Amino acid sequence: MSKYIYMDNSATTPVKKKVLDEMIPYFTENFGNPSSIYSLGSNSKVAVEKAREQVARALGADKNEIYFTAGGSESDNWALKGIASKHKNKGNHIITTKIEHHAVLHTCEYLHKNGFEITYLNVDKDGLIDLKELESAITDKTILISIMFANNEIGTIQPIKEIGEIAKSKNIIFHTDAVQAIGNVRIDVKELNIDLLSLSAHKFYGPKGMGALYIRKGLQIDPLIAGGGQERNKRAGTENVPGIVGLGKAIELAYENLEEHNEKLIKLRERLINGIQENIKYTRINGHRTKRLPGNVNVCFEFIEGESLLLSLDIEGIAGSSGSACTSGSLDPSHVLLAIGLPHEIAHGSLRLSLGDFNTEEEVDYVIAKLVKIVDRLRNMSPLYDKIKEAK
Template sequence: MKNYIYMDNSATTPVKKEVLDEMIPYFIENYGNPSSIYSLGSKSKNAVESARDKVAKVLGAKSSEIFFTGGGSESDNWAIKGIAFANKNKGNHIITTKIEHHGVLHTCEYLERKGFKVTYLDVDEYGMIDINDLKNSITDETILITIMFANNEIGTIQPIKEIGEIAKEKGIYFHTDAVQAVGHVKIDVNELNIDLLSLSAHKFYGPKGIGALYIRRGVKLDSLIEGGAQERSRRAGTENVPGIVGLGKAIELAYENIDENNEKLITLRERLIKKVFDSIDYVRLNGHPTKRLPGNVSFCFKFIEGESLLLSLDMEGIAGSSGSACTSGSLDPSHVLLAIGLPHEIAHGSLRLSLGDFNTKEEIDYVVEKLTEIVQRLRDMSPLYEKAKEEK
């Protein structure tokens, strides 16, 4: 068994060697500014456009509809604020869910302070919205529906096609935070009636600090960053050429063998789930049992704290998460787990293990072995667990 087992691929992924190899020349040799008219700049410009074509191909979009950003959070901010401010003459109502990434939730909260109204849809025990709740929430003032494609903590995939159809029928813009989905799920923005889509390279073996926003042609939205004329005058700032090249290569690799990769991940995921339930009692699987990301597994273990579990796993050379990467340093329970109806004491015992291309069944077996030992050791110190055993 190798020294360190990484099972936090929903937080970030390593950059694949093929991706890095393609990026390196744009740090050292082809370092020209894409806005320059001389040949060195033209090489960078061509590389950017090539990457744009690759992203567009994967999403079923036009290249002119892809805009590069600094990552998923910027893409979310741009989509939501851009639509809100550009369309405030039509209405001031936005619909989202209670389990969105904070890049969406905090943006919506910001807009509420600016006078916009936001409806936060409830979800069921699996983290799934009710389509009828969505329909009933729409008013004459609704200008945007922003609902994530797949949840970063519990892996649940929303009924995106139905949401898109409703939005299109009502003439409402539909944005989806697809940061967790792109690279792992096949997406056609036209088939799904998506108007805006956020993605981030570091979730599918590309570099950090680079993302993209798909904006359907004809969508009216304000710019988020003012300045130069980059990205067709819609997103100012000198392009991160190596990052963009890396994003393009990473997304190309992700979709070359996506069916085969997902089959492998689902096999590993189901092995992990079964072995945990066979080895440990008082455990709950979070998220939808089948409509979930291929590599996502989220558990709650009763009678223990997730932070203690994570630290113990790390001492065994295993990396996991107790929630989303952006809040893993917080002592508050996950807003997602609370939204699906879990009480605080159970939500505190959460563990997310997100699998990736480099994980193996041997690692799964080793992790379950160590996890079983750690959970038992932590529970042995819990009077609540002793009481539960006596009452069982």
């Protein structure tokens, strides 16, 4: 196979042509600042508001509940810091989980240093929280629950509706990092009792550096960025009009074809998982087997290092990852895999392959064949694997 096979769509996706086509005019002839009162600026303002409606429609929200940001990390930071600052007179306790994205975990660390108490919920072997543990963790000082919709490494989808019901019954604000879920799961923020939701365009074939935060109407939150009066005085900075236009178009396309998208990815996912399990011994599929993102495959191969595996795959023209792209430079094993109970030596041998709209069955079969050879070669270099063979 001559072309490069990209199976790291959870890290980022390519911008689809229809999305790019919508964006290009706002780099060139329609370059006006939306805050300007002349027609060139007004054209940009109209485009921004159209995109706001597109995002709102996809989430079951009102357009005035959508605020544009520079991506998922900013949205997460704003949700947590903004609520903590605005509601600290009501309490100083926040509940999250041990498997959140670092945009949430590191923000919680910051808040803890500034007087907030943080509870990190455990997860089971599949990455699911215990709803009873969540209820038990709530105190009269709890002001916010922040639990991701779907995990970026193992793909497990949390019981978001039940979490929202618990939060609402206790009059606690509920934020969810839905960066991985958007474009893979149908979401109605009202039905799910979600108060704040983070998303990022580059996870669903939109541009990088572009995101949004849904903030329920009436919810009080402090701004994260001070400056001008953009985004109804809640998020300062000249609007990234091409990025906003791209986000709107990308989310519209994602939800027009969601069922077809999911059906295809689940079929490819199962083909890949079955091919790995049938042909490679000493493997473990991580994450819930069915309550998971349609294109997510996370597997640990015993007796090998994930970094060597990734480099070998790259030589064969295959792109994957060992977990979150945001922590790819770390030598430590994934905090998510440790949280689901894997020992360090197994967690180090992890591989995440995340499928997208442009992958094919032919590519899946090619990857399986290459994985069989690569894993066998790497294991034959391992003294631990030699002992296993000798024991037989």
